[in-house]
Amino acid sequence: MTDSRWITAAPWLWAIGLFVLWEGSVQVLDIPVIILPAPSDIWVATVKYWSPIWKNSVQTLYTTVVGFIMAVVGGMALGLAIGWSRSIYAGLYPIMIGFNSIPKVAVVPILVIWFGIGTIPAVLTAFLIAFFPIVVNVATGLATIEPEMEDVLRALGAKKHDIMLKVGIPRAMPYLFGSMKVAITLAFVGSVISESIAANSGLGYMMQLAQSQFNVPLVWAGLVALAVLGIIMYALMAWLEMRMTGWAHRGNRS
Amino acid sequence: MTGFVDLRDVRLTYGGAADGTLALDGLTMSVQKGEFAAVVGPSGCGKSTLMKLATGLIAPQNGTIEVAGHEVDGPVSVAGMAFQNPSMLPWRSSLANVMLPLEIVQPHRSKFRSEKQAYTAKAEALLELVGLKGFGDKYPWQLSGGMQQRANLCRALIHDPALLMLDEPFGALDAFTREELWQVMRDLHAEKGFTTILVTHDLREAVFLADKVFVMSARPGTIIREREVPFERPRPIELTYESAFNDIVHELRDLIADARAAA
Ligand SMILES: Nc1ncnc2c1ncn2[C@@H]1O[C@H](COP(=O)(O)OP(=O)(O)O)[C@@H](O)[C@H]1O
Numbered sequence A: 001m002t003d004s005r006w007i008t009a010a011p012w013l014w015a016i017g018l019f020v021l022w023e024g025s026v027q028v029l030d031i032p033v034i035i036l037p038a039p040s041d042i043w044v045a046t047v048k049y050w051s052p053i054w055k056n057s058v059q060t061l062y063t064t065v066v067g068f069i070m071a072v073v074g075g076m077a078l079g080l081a082i083g084w085s086r087s088i089y090a091g092l093y094p095i096m097i098g099f100n101s102i103p104k105v106a107v108v109p110i111l112v113i114w115f116g117i118g119t120i121p122a123v124l125t126a127f128l129i130a131f132f133p134i135v136v137n138v139a140t141g142l143a144t145i146e147p148e149m150e151d152v153l154r155a156l157g158a159k160k161h162d163i164m165l166k167v168g169i170p171r172a173m174p175y176l177f178g179s180m181k182v183a184i185t186l187a188f189v190g191s192v193i194s195e196s197i198a199a200n201s202g203l204g205y206m207m208q209l210a211q212s213q214f215n216v217p218l219v220w221a222g223l224v225a226l227a228v229l230g231i232i233m234y235a236l237m238a239w240l241e242m243r244m245t246g247w248a249h250r251g252n253r254s
Numbered sequence B: 001m002t003g004f005v006d007l008r009d010v011r012l013t014y015g016g017a018a019d020g021t022l023a024l025d026g027l028t029m030s031v032q033k034g035e036f037a038a039v040v041g042p043s044g045c046g047k048s049t050l051m052k053l054a055t056g057l058i059a060p061q062n063g064t065i066e067v068a069g070h071e072v073d074g075p076v077s078v079a080g081m082a083f084q085n086p087s088m089l090p091w092r093s094s095l096a097n098v099m100l101p102l103e104i105v106q107p108h109r110s111k112f113r114s115e116k117q118a119y120t121a122k123a124e125a126l127l128e129l130v131g132l133k134g135f136g137d138k139y140p141w142q143l144s145g146g147m148q149q150r151a152n153l154c155r156a157l158i159h160d161p162a163l164l165m166l167d168e169p170f171g172a173l174d175a176f177t178r179e180e181l182w183q184v185m186r187d188l189h190a191e192k193g194f195t196t197i198l199v200t201h202d203l204r205e206a207v208f209l210a211d212k213v214f215v216m217s218a219r220p221g222t223i224i225r226e227r228e229v230p231f232e233r234p235r236p237i238e239l240t241y242e243s244a245f246n247d248i249v250h251e252l253r254d255l256i257a258d259a260r261a262a263a
């Protein structure tokens, strides 16, 4: 195999190696299923409970994606406002830092009081947790316009909105798409937290229920399902990033 | 004194009159229409500040600035600017980068869509003039530093400015490329006849290109000498090896050394 084919194969080889090591350790050390099920146990549970796993995965994916889209739209809007005006930046930044420091798990009960248990708190928790990196990145992209570029355009009579439209916003795009990769994985964290506390569907709920029934292989099957969803969405974001802002990754082009 | 660019008794302080940095004080200079002026001086003496004042990007605390017969009270838009950093936008092709000012400055702005073809042809002609024929569809990161700086000059000139402001535009280039760019600049000026103010720390560059060299003192900057450069145009690059040329370079060099020592 050539070098590049090794690199393409590497993630699969590493994953397989990890699972083999895991399986072997569990067998050799005779670890009880309740402590750590072997991959084969998880596989059996996955096949047996395929229908609930599938249904709850769809629910979790749904709440995550809706929360994520809200975070992207809201984060872009606020990021633009912050990057646009120094006074909005100065006023909002400390508040946002404070807000971001609040553990989102503490917000879920409040959301439940407002909206009841179920889909809405999960969507909103995903939104809240994914929002911050997008705001910060969009604002950074706007705030780091080269001063020379700004001078060249301002000397021509360009107004703030011209500079934003021609330079700031295109410049912020790689930052936005980069932050979307972080934000999508955070959104999963948010919706699963909320589902574990206050929902009757979703992977978080399913794992919580399985745990209370001491069905440890199903708990682990839920974790694997989450990991798979996370990888798929991350890959989708990475692909989107490449498509939309290829110019910022010029090393990978011709 | 009625030149194309006139600064009279200009003072500029950054960051508050009392405890700020006094960058320029009592600066007076005048550049005639079509003239090529160079400004040299010790580092940090306020050369870039002078550029920003003359283009209306910042306003002086004292004195008056006139460009093209009007007092400057905001961005002048008759000026094109180029800096040491070519600051090309990486998501635009070179051609689109060169055409950017047309999307901003009137009257081109409102005609930009309807006359896009004519503007494209104009930009291509300008690229050809600086030796970038056929590179219009390349992206900036596909061009060398020297080529980017050529494109940068095109961007500064695309809207036919009456005044070209250059702030150490060739400072980051290697010696050979720099001399090439001097000749490009010389030919552009000869062909288009715009008034030019070139800030540079390269005295040979100043003497080769300029009709008149202004020497600045250390901060707070002011003009301590105005030196005419008498060589006739067009000037061949070999001029830079002649003793008359080097005499002027040395004369300027001594002035700046004195200015630095005085600081
Ligand atoms: N935006 C600014 N705020 C405060 N001080 C500045 C600013 N720009 C320049 N200065 C100061 O003004 C002086 C002149 O700067 P500048 O015009 O950039 O010098 P030059 O281009 O000749 O090297 C320097 O001491 C510099 O530190």
Ligand SMILES: [Mg+2]
Pocket: B047, B048, B049
């Ligand atoms: Mg400077």
